[in-house]
Amino acid sequence: MTVLNSGTGPLHTRICELFGVKYPIVQTGMGYVSDARLTAATTTAGGLGIIAGAMLTYDELRSAIDYVKDRTDQPFGVNLRANQDDIDRRIKLLIQSGVKIASFALAPNQAQIGRLKDAGLVVVPSIGARRHAEKVAAWGVDAVVVQGGEGGGHTGAVPTSLLLPQVVDAVDIPVIAAGGYFDGRGLVSALAYGADGIAMGTRFMLTSDSPVSQAVKDVYLSKSVNDTVVTLEIDGVPQRVLRAGTIDQLESSHGPTRMLRAARNAIAFQRLSGTPWSRLIREGLEMRKSHELGWRQVVMAANAPMLYRSALLDGRTDIGVMATGQVVGLIDDIPSSAELVERIMQDAEAVLARLTPAPAPAPEPELDSRVLSAENVKGTTN
Template sequence: MNITTLLGIKYPIFQGGMAQIALHPLVGAVSNAGGLGLIGSGGLTADSLREEIRKTKEITDKPFGVNLMLMMKNIPELIEVIIEEGVKIVTTGAGTPAPYMATFKEHGIKVIPVVPSVKIAKKMEALGVDAIVAEGTEAGGHVGETTTMALLPQITSAVSIPVVAAGGIADGRGIAAAFALGAQGVQVGTRFLATVECPTHENFKLAVVNADDTSTIVTGRSIGGPVRSIKNSMVEEFLKLEKQNASRDELEHISLGSLRKAVFEGDTDRGSVMAGQICGLVKEITTVEEMITTMFAEAQEVLNKLGNTTIVERELVHA
């Protein structure tokens, strides 16, 4: 079964479950446009997640899901809310969904973990998950080490369940490339940051639009929590301390509350502007619907052209 049939969506595109950003205005707009909107539950209480789910239902009657960062201590409470509110799709990260699989299955919830390696992808398939998001290091926020171009074909060759590509996708060419490498869909984060419905400060959106291909960098590798964001004074200070082998406490003191500063206060100098390497391709702020329909029209155009393209010309041999 392909990913659109599995989830009941029109376009095979997930909106990334970005913490403090992927909230009802964006989620509802994505689902209404035919994609899969995902509420980012990172940092939410059970009550605030319930509120986000109900507000999303007021916006759309289309399928949407919740992203769970499994390292959070209140995961059991969040899952209880998901069940009570009738949400039927969950994506997961930062841990294994193994302890909760029986509960998810019992309530007919489809489980789609985000994975950074073939080894983990195989483990997730063995657990009985419904699909996998293969995310490359180009993505914004918390990242692995392998690029999407290298990771995706290896995972699609290793598992038999649907695979969704993530990391470095912001236009139709990226979608077409993902399908060429075996994916059945894509997950996009950075491009959704520059949409009208994205509930971030305008400064955050402009930081993404004004970024280029070299604007992002990864911090936190020394403490086992790599995060990709746009360079600014806070990031530079963080990296300087990292090189000096600063303690985790010192580094966390600098970054504490930094995402909130950028998202809600518009402080793009001392806040954390999490975005992927593809941000240099994001040139304007559009509506979600315009973004999705344009990307898939571009993807179809690319695939149509490739259908008429001969990669290797056959040499004519004359007697």
């Protein structure tokens, strides 16, 4: 792949070369959040912006790609779901549109990886366990995003500080750390563990370039590190979300009450989305079979996309679901993407300067052992 920029120093890492970006900072492909505007803003700021393509229709994805291309000539990525019905068509779109990076939340198969790489794209899946990193590395992916338990949305139980060194030691490809990052100190710490950069979701969501309304952002800003919960209530797979809205209700209710709330939400979201009941039921049955879910979880899982959309885009924090990393409790402002990236890089430089010993002063030159006489210096007066 052609390198679009060059640089030196500890903050110019392998992913800068691999992606062709200025800084080792990745904005993750968050559903309903990482739209074309946020992606373009991050990319223009020198990081890697990624469009959340999994939640878009094919035509919406095509329009989003065109939007970013019209606003920057720098590389950006698109996040896809490997098991989408039209994944082959979407891969073809990325290839034809000249997208540089293909990102996946669920690992693509070997055929998909090969097709993308043959077309010159960089393939970067997200993983949550060492064995998953080893598996996709053997399949030929170019890098991996490693998300620890502090991360938002679907997440595992192992914290980033333990998972990251495991993966770095297990694979030779670039590793990008995710889960708990929001500033320059975090970037330096990730590099110290052996990562080649950081990926952030919640921090980029809480910028002025994200599509999330200010009212919803204010809810996030009001939360502490203890105001998140990892729940199975959405689709049977652990997800970290805010203690608010639907999740707060479901986590605090039991038995029949939970089922009743889930059913009421299902009806509300079906009306809002217009999705046929037959499709919701079919998807729910598939989830029940593949994840061994209970019926209440099936009802919730079938409506999971609308749960997120209702909160993040429609501002219905009372009935929606708000994915978040635990780092939300450390964020207290809403900068632009450019301001955020610049701040992180400046902070990282300052941390590195503080950790780098000052050079020792140069030694004083030694005097000649001979003592010059006045006659040697001035000559004789005769």
